[in-house]
Amino acid sequence: MTYLPNIIFAILLVAGVGFFVRNIKKIIRNIKLGKSVNRSDNSKARWKNMALIALGQSKMVKRPVAGILHILVYAGFIIINIEVIEIIIDGIFGTHRILSFAGSLYNFLIGAFEILAFLVFISVVIFWIRRMVLQIPRFWNKEMTSWPKNDALNILYFEMVLMSLFLLMNASDYSLQQLGVSHYINAGSFPVSQFIAAWLPQDIHTLELLERGAWWTHIIGIFIFLNYLYYSKHLHILLAFPNTYFANLNPKGQFNNLESVTNEVKLMMDPDADPYAAPADDAPEPEKFGASDVFDLNWVQLLNAYTCTECGRCTSVCPANITGKELSPRAIMMKTRDRLEEVGRNIDTNKEFKPDEKQLLNDYIAPEELWACTSCNACVEECPVNIDPLSIILDMRRYLVMEQSVAPQELNMMMTNIENNAAPWQYNQMDRLNWKDE
Amino acid sequence: MDVPTMAEMMAQGKQPEVLFWVGCAGSFDDRAKKISKAFVKLLQKANVDFAVLGTEESCTGDPAKRAGNEFLFQMQAMTNIEVLNAYEVKKIVTACPHCFNTLKNEYPELGGNYKVMHHTEFLKSLLDEGRLTIEGGAFKGKRITFHDPCYLGRANSIYEAPRDLIKKLDVALVEMKRCKINALCCGAGGAQMFKDSEKGDKEIFVERTEEALERSPDIIATGCPFCNTMMTDGVKNKEKENSIKVLDIAELIANAEDL
DSSP: OTTHHHHHHHHHHHHHHHHHHHHHHHHHHHHTTSBOOOOOSOHHHHHHHIIIIIISOTTGGGSHHHHHHHHHHHHHHHHHHHHHHHHHHHHHHTOSSGGGGGTHHHHHHHHHHHHHHHHHHHHHHHHHIIIIISOOGGGSSTTSSHHHHHHHHHHHHHHHHHHHHHHHHHHHHHHHHHTTOTTSOSOOOOTTHHHHHTTSOOOHHHHHHHHHHHHHHHHHHHHHHHHHGGGSGGGHHHHHHHHHHSSOOSOTTOOOOOHHHHHHHHHHHOTTSOTTOOOOTTOOOOOOOSOSSGGGSBHHHHHHHHHOOOOOHHHHHOHHHHTTOSOOHHHHHHHHHHHHHHHHHHHHHHSSOOOOSOOSBTTTBOHHHHHTOOOOOHHHHHOTTOOOHHHHHHHHHHIIIIITOOOOHHHHHHHHHHHHHSSSSSOOGGGTTGGGGO | OOOOBHHHHHHTTOOOSEEEEOHHHHHHOHHHHHHHHHHHHHHHHTTOOEEBOGGGOOOOSHHHHHHTOHHHHHHHHHHHHHHHHHTTOOEEEESOHHHHHIIIIISGGGTOOOEEEEHHHHHHHHHHTTSOOOOOGGGTTOEEEEOOOTTTTTTTOOOHHHHHHHHTTSOEEOOOSSOGGGOOOOSOTTTGGGSOOOSOSSOHHHHHHHHHHTTOOSEEEESOHHHHHHHHHHHHHTTOTTTOEEEEHHHHHHHHTTO
């Protein structure tokens, strides 16, 4: 029976990690539903982007208050996870503070974890106040109701609870060390939790219960949080890294040229081409132009959708959104993810995608949103992890125009003018140089 | 005004230093034509050997591409590239950031490789080479704010060339709250110039003009014919057209010296 806790721990560990890996595989499968796009070039610039933007948080501090608080939480998350290694080893082998042989280094680390945990707790409380008390507008746009709102709060509560448990665990451990209980070797330094310890009862049995209770709920909480990621916008803690690595490196104004169109235009302009030629029997199905569903987007755009943590900086700088239009770049990303997850569940149930009479266009994203975009790139510039909502908007416009011919009437007139007289307005091309004599 | 065409140049067996890509707005829009003329005056003053395509120029396809019509864009692009390559054009300058962006970034993949410069970059280079001098003249001491065109700024990271030119005019350059990389769009990009805006509670150009007016400028400077239209409309909307001028940087420099 003495090994029962070790066995339970091992089962929880395997289940927690196993379930997480299973879900990550689903995410990878869903992202691979996207079309191919080559982002293997210029790996030096890509690593640099990842180091500066994801690891270095360089775009976060553009808004200093949120940025600095975020860095504290982020540093806390990464550094305190070193302690999780010890917790896992202790859990499996039934040891206690196995790494304490490191002596003063160990003491320093535990002390640092405590201070970070305290700072994380404070930062998260401030985040909560910004969201719920100050009600900063970007947290209250209309796409931030129901699940997105609860998701954001869940994450904050999770972190508050985990940090509290960590400190409570240390506080009771510290008290037990002070009382000279043999199992609780003298190790660690407790700059924060010693103050909590002063409030704890000095009864060995109660303290042991508290210490074990906090230890177990803390690590189980971490396993739960790990598995919560898959269902949450919080995935950005992992996906920010590949997302910044694979982000577009070209000038922001450069939109891709559709290769399928290039081939057709070349054929049309080729004087030797036979205008009546039928396609060869083995010719592949002509490619669909633009995007009406997630399958038509490329895998980086789908990765973008999973990476978005719904901070709303994009929407807060979008000229269309600022002036009350329906468009919100954040909502474009959220809707793309919602549809992608729906497709994923469809595949889970039916082994392969079974047509469901739905698509990203109209069922999720309305043309009115797409036509409000000025392509100004403010959203792309603003995103702290280099998400590109504009590329999705453009691909969907392409579908509306080239597959459905449903551009707003004035745009159709503009395009007709370009076709007929090589200018977006109705002027004769022969009058192009008249200005010099006016 | 003496504006040679590439065809005339070729007939004389000459190759100009640079092609001035006028663009549709610069060719047909009454307001933007003044910008074209101002820029030509500066080219002439600096003795730049330039030419235009004239009736052989056609829309770059930018508004079609941004509207989603990739077919029309590529048709335009390939037609233009044939013309440009036939004249063996090496260097292009344009006063329209939309033409600039498309020619610079989207034409190379389709076979059109040129050195493309926005007119503010080009004027800056003339200044640096000592071919052009800029003096304050009429604008000395005025408050000028510069509205960054999205396709010049965020799209192509050009923020300093227009500002360097403005500073040469002995004026007070005042920045809007949202400027440079954070600049707010005028509302015309992405083919919005050619349509009414979607339903909302404000026009983007009004929002942007209000921001400019907060700095109480005498002049709102732009580097884009579409931004110019939007900001001019904004100033009219605020009934300030008698006290605040909206001018392109080429006009500022040309007018300062009364060219």
